[in-house]
Amino acid sequence: MDVCKARIPYFKDSSAEFLRESFHALDREDYEIDTVVFEPGDTCRSSDIVLKGVVESSLSDGHSFRRLDLLGRGSIIGIHGVIKKEQWVMRGICRSI
Numbered sequence: 001m002d003v004c005k006a007r008i009p010y011f012k013d014s015s016a017e018f019l020r021e022s023f024h025a026l027d028r029e030d031y032e033i034d035t036v037v038f039e040p041g042d043t044c045r046s047s048d049i050v051l052k053g054v055v056e057s058s059l060s061d062g063h064s065f066r067r068l069d070l071l072g073r074g075s076i077i078g079i080h081g082v083i084k085k086e087q088w089v090m091r092g093i094c095r096s097i
Helices: 002-007 016-023
Strands: 036-038 054-060 065-071 091-096
Touching: 065 091
Parallel strands: none
Antiparallel strands: 036 091, 054 065, 054 091
16 A cells, blocks of 8 residues: 555555555456457456557447447446446457557
């Protein structure tokens, strides 16, 4: 906790309890290019923030995938689905790092 407070000015005056509550479920994952991040039918178990690179979201017609969007730095993915543990209807693939 002290390292966090020392390195991130925003948390300098935060209590240890606040930091524990803020970070108890925080996890970071890095993906290689062309790695599938989520697939249709997977349960949405987390909200993800794109810190760098690009994630492609695409839909399938049952035979092939069609790109919907490219999500870059600052994009938040799964914010609504995680609340209800919904299933993904699209696929997400890391396209750049």
